[in-house]
Amino acid sequence: MTGPAAPVLAVDIGGTKLAAAIVEPGGRVAAYDRAATPAGPGLDAEGLWRALEALLDKLAADAGDPPLAGVGVGCGGPMTWPAAEVSPLNIPVWRDGFPLRARLRDRYPDLPVRIHNDAVCVAVGEHWLGAGRGRDNVLGMVVSTGVGGGLILGGRLINGASGNAGHIGHVVVDPAGPPCECGGRGCLEAVARGPGLVAWAREQGWRQETPDATGVELAADARAGHPVAAAAMRRAGRAIGVALASTTHLCDLEVAALGGGVSQAGDLLFEPLREAFREHARMDFARRVRIVPAELGQTAGLVGAAALVFAQDRYWSAG
Amino acid sequence: MTGPAAPVLAVDIGGTKLAAAIVEPGGRVAAYDRAATPAGPGLDAEGLWRALEALLDKLAADAGDPPLAGVGVGCGGPMTWPAAEVSPLNIPVWRDGFPLRARLRDRYPDLPVRIHNDAVCVAVGEHWLGAGRGRDNVLGMVVSTGVGGGLILGGRLINGASGNAGHIGHVVVDPAGPPCECGGRGCLEAVARGPGLVAWAREQGWRQETPDATGVELAADARAGHPVAAAAMRRAGRAIGVALASTTHLCDLEVAALGGGVSQAGDLLFEPLREAFREHARMDFARRVRIVPAELGQTAGLVGAAALVFAQDRYWSAG
Numbered sequence A, B: 001m002t003g004p005a006a007p008v009l010a011v012d013i014g015g016t017k018l019a020a021a022i023v024e025p026g027g028r029v030a031a032y033d034r035a036a037t038p039a040g041p042g043l044d045a046e047g048l049w050r051a052l053e054a055l056l057d058k059l060a061a062d063a064g065d066p067p068l069a070g071v072g073v074g075c076g077g078p079m080t081w082p083a084a085e086v087s088p089l090n091i092p093v094w095r096d097g098f099p100l101r102a103r104l105r106d107r108y109p110d111l112p113v114r115i116h117n118d119a120v121c122v123a124v125g126e127h128w129l130g131a132g133r134g135r136d137n138v139l140g141m142v143v144s145t146g147v148g149g150g151l152i153l154g155g156r157l158i159n160g161a162s163g164n165a166g167h168i169g170h171v172v173v174d175p176a177g178p179p180c181e182c183g184g185r186g187c188l189e190a191v192a193r194g195p196g197l198v199a200w201a202r203e204q205g206w207r208q209e210t211p212d213a214t215g216v217e218l219a220a221d222a223r224a225g226h227p228v229a230a231a232a233m234r235r236a237g238r239a240i241g242v243a244l245a246s247t248t249h250l251c252d253l254e255v256a257a258l259g260g261g262v263s264q265a266g267d268l269l270f271e272p273l274r275e276a277f278r279e280h281a282r283m284d285f286a287r288r289v290r291i292v293p294a295e296l297g298q299t300a301g302l303v304g305a306a307a308l309v310f311a312q313d314r315y316w317s318a319g
Helices: A045-062 A100-109 A118-129 A190-191 A196-204 A215-223 A227-251 A261-265 A266-281 A298-312 B045-063 B100-107 B118-129 B188-192 B193-203 B213-223 B225-250 B262-264 B267-280 B297-310
Strands: A008-013 A017-023 A030-036 A068-073 A113-117 A138-143 A147-153 A255-259 A288-294 B008-013 B017-023 B029-036 B070-075 B113-117 B138-145 B147-155 B255-259 B291-292
Touching: A008 A118, A017 A045, A017 A288, A017 A298, A030 A045, A045 A100, A068 A100, A068 A118, A068 A298, A068 B008, A100 A113, A113 A118, A113 A147, A113 A298, A118 A138, A118 A147, A118 A190, A118 A255, A118 A298, A138 A227, A138 A261, A138 B118, A147 A190, A190 A196, A190 A227, A196 A215, A196 A227, A196 A261, A215 A227, A215 A261, A215 A266, A227 A255, A227 A261, A227 A266, A227 B225, A261 A266, A266 A288, A288 B193, A288 B213, B008 B045, B008 B118, B008 B297, B017 B297, B029 B045, B029 B297, B045 B100, B070 B100, B070 B118, B100 B113, B100 B188, B113 B118, B113 B147, B113 B297, B118 B138, B118 B147, B118 B255, B118 B297, B138 B225, B138 B262, B188 B193, B188 B225, B193 B213, B193 B225, B193 B262, B213 B225, B213 B262, B213 B267, B225 B255, B225 B262, B225 B267, B267 B291
Parallel strands: A008 A068, A068 A113, A138 A255, A255 A288, B008 B070, B070 B113, B138 B255, B255 B291
Antiparallel strands: A008 A017, A017 A030, A138 A147, B008 B017, B017 B029, B138 B147
């Protein structure tokens, strides 16, 4: 099928950084800029919006202000969808709701503006051009500060009733497990998110001397042979394996692609993951799923956001 | 949209009974016949096929041999799909594979023949004309001798890579739980299937005097106030609630419709189910799902099988 010939402005809005790119129709990132997400006392919702506008102005100047086919955005959830009044958990000044799509439509009145959950955009990117390309039934997931994901089934992005499909972080992996930020208990995210792993490892004695160590350092220590760090990765891997078994039984996947900082632990995560998956996914159809690292790295979310415009037949069913 | 004007021959093939119906375009069952599924020594695969043909001959005679728009079939899984070489767990003589679609095409050479998992057909029936009608994101499930289901997302039946999507019976509800027939552990089916509940209740002292009592009698005893039977229903209900929380987090459902013999326990099942669901599904989008009894009763699977022909735009994406 033929998509737009002009490039798309892709935007990724998270609690740590704002990123924007000019993405060409084939998916190449032609220009890229980023900035730390502003925070702290004195910042309000409009202040964050102005910071985003400054980033977009800078990118347009750097890229020579090309004509655009549309604007695609990934943003931390939750949000109303497709209206994209966003209220990201990790962005305090927008936590009570910010009309992101309306504001971007005001700024780009002649362009389609399409916004989805940031983890959904990563999944779309991995399906469009990454580890899931050419397959019709794909889960893309991110294991990082949180655990999120998106589902492509029958070749099309699954949105669900309110745009919230793909929340694999809240698949229950142990009904008696630790409390989750969502208010539930035993969710995959409660066990496997970076800060959860760090907290668990600290209780076991890991890095008592460096109180700000993160999941990335935990993964590095695991690779370096630290037994507690390795045990933390094993705990995460097994929980992810259980959640993937449940997911493929429900959705009959071909590929599950894992990205995010925790996934950097490599085999220390993937081996216990595959072990638990094999224990729980015994039927032939379920065992056929390929569980692989994501391929697109840091730009997956931007590439996926651009695909909301470039490949709307697969990834954008809303108005 | 406009579907065929002629009726459809609908067939439901299970381990207990064979059923067939003439279903009108609006979903009304105009004629119906059933027979016990033959079994026992001396029966072979062809013997079962002849029994099915005899049922179809009788139905055609009873109904005045009307012209047909097609043939829709629900059959116990697993099967290859859409080729429907079936190998139903609960039908020993077909367990090693029977070319059901090919045989039916030979019998009805001028008609489309469409076959899907029997629980998927129940879900389709409930979406087309039952508890999920008018909604785009629906899980239909059957809690009976086994636990099965089907997913309609974005208004269309989800098949997955091999036609096996919807296996909610193998969502893991307790990774350390009882072994499952599938070879896994802690699947919903291992906890909540009728025979599993009966075995658990027997261990607690229920109906030691009637060794052939079933899940239907367990549900009846629960309604009559038997404490062990009620506890068994509570155990099943909580497990279903956990699996539904995981499912709606993944799929962002509007409606989950529960049918099957175990569901007959009513509030004794649904109250603990909703209690566990509320504990694990805390986010706004997840709490909006309506969890309700299926509406179509015994004919849901036949009505859904007919819909594979009548509403192919939603329910049949294969060749």
